[in-house]
Amino acid sequence: MINRRNFLTTVALGTASAAFLSACGGQASPGKTGTAEDPITINYTWWGNDDRAERTRKAIALFESKNADIKVNGNFTDFAGYWQKRATEAAGGGLPDVMQFDLSYLRDYGQRNQLLDLGTVDIDTSALEPSLLPSGQIRGKTFGIPTSTNAFAVYYDPDKLAPLGIVEPDGSWTYDEFNSFITEVGSKSDSALYGSTDYTGVWWMFNIWLRQNNIEAFTDDGKLGFTKDDLTTWWQKTESLRGTPALIPEERVTQLAPKSPFGSNATATEVTWDNFMAGYIGDSGAKNLKLVPVPSDDPDNLGLFLKPSMLMVASAKTQAKDASARFIDFMVNDPEVGQIFKTSRGVPASKTQRDGTTFEGTDKIVVDYETSIADYLKDAPEPPIVGFGTLETSFKRISGDLNYKKLDINGAVDTFFKEAEDVIKQNA
Amino acid sequence: MTTTVTPPQARPDMPSQEYNPQAESVLAKRIKSTIFHVVTLVLVAIVLYPALWMVASSFKPNSEIGGTNTSLWSSNFSMDNFVTAMDGIGGVSTMTFFTNSLILAVGAVVGTIVSASISAYAFARIKFPGRGLFFGMMIATLLLPFHVVIIPQYIIFQQLGLVDTYIPLLIGKFLAADAFFVFLMVQFMRNLPAELDEAARIDGAGHVRIFRSIMLPLMKPALISTSIFSFIWSWNDFLGPLLYLNTPDKYPLPLALRLFVDQTQSSDYGAMIAMSVLALLPVLIFFLVFQRYIVEGVSTQGLKG
Secondary structure, eight states, rough: OOHHOOOOHHSSSOOHHHHHHHHOOOOOSSSOOOSSOOOOOEEEEEEEOHHHHHHHHHHHHHHHOOOOOOOEEEEOOOHHHHHHHHHHHHHHHHSSSEEEEEEHHHHHHHHHTTTTGGGGGGOOOOTTTTTTGGGGGEEEOOEEEEEEEEEEEEEEHHHHGGGGTTTOOSOOHHHHHHHHHHHHHHHHHHTTTBBBBOOOOOHHHHHHHHTTTTSSSSSSSSSBBOOHHHHHHHHHHHTTTSSSTTBBHHHHHHHHHSSTTTTOOOBSSSEEEEHHHHHHHHHHOOOOOEEEOOOOSSSTOOOOOOEEEEEEETTTTOSOOHHHHHHHHHHHHHHHHHHHHBBBBBEEEEEEHHHOOOOOOHHHHHHHHHHHHHGGGGOEEEEEEETTTHHHHHHHHHHHHHHHSSSOHHHHHHHHHHHHHHHHHHHH | OSSSSOOOOTTSSSSSTSSOOOHHHHHHHHHHHHHHHHHHHHHHHHHHHHHHHHHTTTTOGGGGTTHHHTOSOTOOOOHHHHHHHHHOTTTHHHHHHHHHHHHHHHHHHHHHHHHHHHHHHHHHHHHOTHHHHHHHHHHHHHOOOOOHHHHHHHHHHHHHTTTSSSSHHHHHHTTTTHHHHHHHHHHHTTOHHHHHHHHHHHTOOOHHHIIIIIIIITTHHHHHHHHHHHHHHHHHHOOOHHHOOOOOOGHHHHHHTTTTTTTTTTTHHHHHHHHHHHHHHHHHHHHHHHHHHHHHHHTTOOOOO
């Protein structure tokens, strides 16, 4: 390693870089603080579209007006670019002070000591569901505070069911009932509308089914918690429906991309996260979409849980621990922030924030759905293993091959286990 | 006088049905030419379809783009997408993104032209010790994938405190780090007759004079094709600005474009496509103005791109 200070003093640079350097200099303590006259600057970064950029800008302005001693520099990119940039910054030691984070990357950055243990700073988590907190914790350290939650659901469009004379589902259904529902859609619409996407290809749906059967997807030491037999049973669930109008063929799904089959009005239902609502409405132009719980063969155990749709984290190297903590606390708990974001980040995780927000229209449908399943919710799973993203992609691809009939179920199960074991070995 | 038309001479001794090789060959030529044009037009239509699709989609509402909608026509054509696109993102106006892209692109063009032509002159015309070695090393950098150097480069610029400025994006252009262009110009210069330099040298010109008065004017085609390529590459560059720029006010267009499509939220394909159309215009104009030089510039050096 080059000694940063020496290196820099040797290379004579302008004042800008000098200022940057002093901000980067090295003592670890409660962190620097600012005053109203000389505010400390923290960098905050998030992913999202223009809508989120606008809302976040308002939230930052509000924070700065309440905390004159802190100035927040916001910057944003799209989701894919966001992680490329973070990976480079992490390697170069330049992660921003505060970051919006996704659950699937939390373990990776947490285990590499890139993130600050938020248990060591002052952030109020009393208003958050206790069942939600483990999802931001790794080996007893709190790396992320959930800002908002989402839950898994079945979407359907009542305006598509009515002309076919199909009764709207009430959401208490077994897998057989769900299968016959989507078969009915496919046959009554004369194949103009498919019943659903092949839900056995959705990793989280499989995860929920495992939970319904009291099986953990991953063991504590990061191995697969289910067996080949479990996965075989799962993929057999829709075996008789593949190739019928009940399930949209994989080929068609590819043609419709980047839009989802449901967003393209090609299917009547879709299983996914409840915060996709606004996206579906925008993509499909539908007037009203409804949400019901996922099927379960055990009516008392729906396997559902609240997942943090995003978390707030701080960089382990931040020089402004206190200011960063105050900003995270504000973004998570402040009722006015809830009023700014509504459900665009997901349903606010903090009760203080949720209670301070008025939900209308589609926002209300999502919030009502999460309220309706409150009794069935179990602890959120821990942050997924490192390499989970690769695993999820493999799962989707292999079940796609199953749908294409390139693989039979045994072949698909073997392929997945082989790929999964490779991923786990690589990241162990 | 052209008003009187002489009717074709009737030739009773020659029956009109008779075989006339000349007439048929004209007809055959016509048919062949028609077929050729029809086939070419069909091919052009196929090649241009994506562009046409983009232009048509930029006027459609979001729900009618992609998915099950396959028709180009829509009864809901409107300018809404362009209005959204010009509105800007998160308080930064779209004009800012355009200006930033333009600064970067013009900077890249100027830097590349100046630095690459000077280095090329050295490689092509000056015999200095280790020339072969240095030339080889320069070519070797062409073979180095960009992704290999991302992190070391980032660390250097980060430690120098130059992140979030345009310097990391432009400094390489001014230091002839684009080996491709240097190589292109070296090849071009090697084809220029050495007698010209020699004549100038006899007249007392030094390297500076030879470079400025003899080489530069003769290299026009190479300079223009270099400008076009470096303009377009810089205009379309996504990864560089993504890694080095933090403040949204400094973002160029490619970063802004992505912000309309967010898989985790709602995607405004309409606005993104409208902005793509707008973003394409400068490149298209730049290309149209200079296009005849591209072929000239590339073909004269025997470089097949």
